[in-house]
Amino acid sequence: MTIMITIPTDTTVTTISMTEADGDTLPLFLWLSPAFPVGAFAYSHGLEWVVEAGDITDVATLIAWLGDLCDYGAPRNDTVLFCLAYRASAESDTTRLLQINELAVALAGSLERRLETTQQGAAFVSAARAAWDSPALAALPEGDEPIAYPVAVAVAAAGRGIALESAVAPFALSLFANLVSAAVRLSAIGQTDGQHTLAALLPRIKTMVDATSGAVLAELAAGRDGEDVLGGAAFRSDIAAMRHETQYSRLFRS
Numbered sequence: 001m002t003i004m005i006t007i008p009t010d011t012t013v014t015t016i017s018m019t020e021a022d023g024d025t026l027p028l029f030l031w032l033s034p035a036f037p038v039g040a041f042a043y044s045h046g047l048e049w050v051v052e053a054g055d056i057t058d059v060a061t062l063i064a065w066l067g068d069l070c071d072y073g074a075p076r077n078d079t080v081l082f083c084l085a086y087r088a089s090a091e092s093d094t095t096r097l098l099q100i101n102e103l104a105v106a107l108a109g110s111l112e113r114r115l116e117t118t119q120q121g122a123a124f125v126s127a128a129r130a131a132w133d134s135p136a137l138a139a140l141p142e143g144d145e146p147i148a149y150p151v152a153v154a155v156a157a158a159g160r161g162i163a164l165e166s167a168v169a170p171f172a173l174s175l176f177a178n179l180v181s182a183a184v185r186l187s188a189i190g191q192t193d194g195q196h197t198l199a200a201l202l203p204r205i206k207t208m209v210d211a212t213s214g215a216v217l218a219e220l221a222a223g224r225d226g227e228d229v230l231g232g233a234a235f236r237s238d239i240a241a242m243r244h245e246t247q248y249s250r251l252f253r254s
Helices: 019-033 047-053 059-072 074-090 096-106 111-131 137-139 149-159 165-186 191-221 235-244
Strands: 002-008 015-019
Touching: 002 149, 019 074, 019 149, 019 165, 047 235, 059 074, 059 111, 059 165, 059 191, 059 235, 074 096, 074 149, 074 165, 074 191, 096 111, 096 137, 096 149, 111 137, 111 149, 137 149, 165 191
Parallel strands: none
Antiparallel strands: 002 015
16 A cells, blocks of 8 residues: 655645655654745755856756865765764663764854754754653753764664664755755756756755664774764865855855
């Protein structure tokens, strides 16, 4: 039997298809949908400046930009951090979990990147604790302590017993889906072009997820902390995030 779920929002309709055997992943699809109140629509990861600078003008240039982010940028590191946080949460290692969260926040290379991950992280935890609470979420910082978005989602997934391999790929895909949505709203591409972009990127995202998660698990199995898998070289993206802070006309917060 196949279950179809349609989630309407102000600007999009998201349809999810899955079998009853995948029922334990249902909360994850809600958390990563546009309907979950994390405010992802307000952030462009510096893409707004990139479009203004003329680096992205069409589907081909957008695919090239996002492909580099997939291989060398912050989304790749967020995928690694997701895996590390998931494992720490699953093992109830709160000390390690808090270390990973501190590292995730520290890896934000600019003020807006830090805002992007911590504001979404805080919003996610607030909504998850209200409607999807679990003992795992209690291990996350309270009050004004920053929480990185990939850490927040990973802990929620671990707390609901969703397998890592079932959670990490949808998480990574949602990061790129939000960036494509930003490109559409910036009128760099059209809606159909956005779907072409995601279809073209999907194999690359899957390869990245498989490689990073496999490397993290291999490092942990060898008794190492897995942090050596982190790394990047998307300098133009980092510059874009910094330039966006002083961009004159803006739609997005990052």
